Amino acid sequence: MIASSATGSAAGSKPGLRREIAGVSIADLAEQYGTPLYVYDADTIRRRCRDLAAWDTIRFAQKACSNLAVLGIVRREGVLVDAVSTGEIHRAIVAGYSPHAPREPGPDGLPPAHPIVYTADIFDRDSLDVVVRHGIHVNCGSADMIEQLAERMPGASITLRVNPGFGHGHSQKTNTGGEGSKHGIWHEEIPEVLRRAEWAGLQVSGLHMHIGSGTDLAHLAEVAGALERVAIEVGRSLTMISAGGGLPVPYKPGEVHADLSGYFTLWDATRKRLEERFGHRIRLELEPGRYLTAESGSVITEVRAVKRQGDRKYLLVDAGFNTLARPVLYGSYHPMSLCPRDDDARNATEEVAVGGPLCESGDIFTQTDGGFVATRPLPVAAVGDLLVIEIAGAYGFVMASNYNSKPLPAEVLVDAGAHRLVRSRQTPEDLVRGECV
């Protein structure tokens, strides 16, 4: 096990206090770009990409954080991309990904990888048009997609997303396997689906399983065995297997990074057995979302009120679940630090609940699964202080909304001590665009 890197208070400062993000002053960022603000540290993203270098292909599940600047960073690290919608295909192309795979195998003798893969359980009419127009590779999560694609792209090769009959996630809502999940092709249906593909004239070149988000390695490891069994049913047309995503990230104090080398070894052994059986090379893919970006991202928000309700003290900040939805959706825990406006020592800490500005009692960042309001020990705060909500770079901005007619926040990238705006804050005009009286 590898110890979690310090993502909370910067070295040298007091517990719960933090003044910088990757060497840049938090107060300066708030001053220049306003709050609430998403800030990403480019180096943390690069480090997470490099952690996974053993895998033949890292495919970023961009739904975790799809800002073009983030896509640009992972692309330059050699990471390929997954798209779950027409909009994500568009983002990938604008970020510089080619829709087409190279024709020839690489120097490693592995079959070429598709830079962009469309993974979904359906084609809406729009995504089918876009996939056909660009010749994007498709990872099918429902058998009905086979005939729909075959009609428009005769002879295409496809991969199948298989539901192995079990799943696991940090929340029931992020479990994507088993009977309780709509995702993927049910494992027992594979022989029938292979017949349908053959009848439609499509080649099944790969298999993919993704059983859930934020699970643990013990559950993820069960996927390798399940995938191997299905791979044998598919047979020699197989040239790629994908372990999916779901790699956990340490959010809570005391949590550590998982042992990724053991996880790779397990999958590599599965791949090697299949290569031996089929007599050709097989590409091994991993498809992380959260792992690559979660720790790089923070939300900077300003404390706008400090009040007591009976015995409980509340900090009310200018970010809400319109800014970061994970606590209200999943009861997720995010570490928090205080950046005082002044140079006060702020030695004392106190238990506080942290909430946002929305007209909704669920607008609480310190809640547990089930919606119960909890408290957190934080340095004593005053109006005008900044609160940093950490490990917010995955399923953060991408789930932000305009609820209560709040504008989407700005996003800033910090790289090599410099910072730049990578998405501007929405304006009041943006909020009513396309509407009429």
Ligand SMILES: *Cc1c(COP(=O)(O)O)cnc(C)c1O
């Ligand atoms: C969401 C998703 C992922 C990434 O999940 P993480 O838990 O963020 O790693 C990977 N593959 C597919 C198909 C997904 O839908």
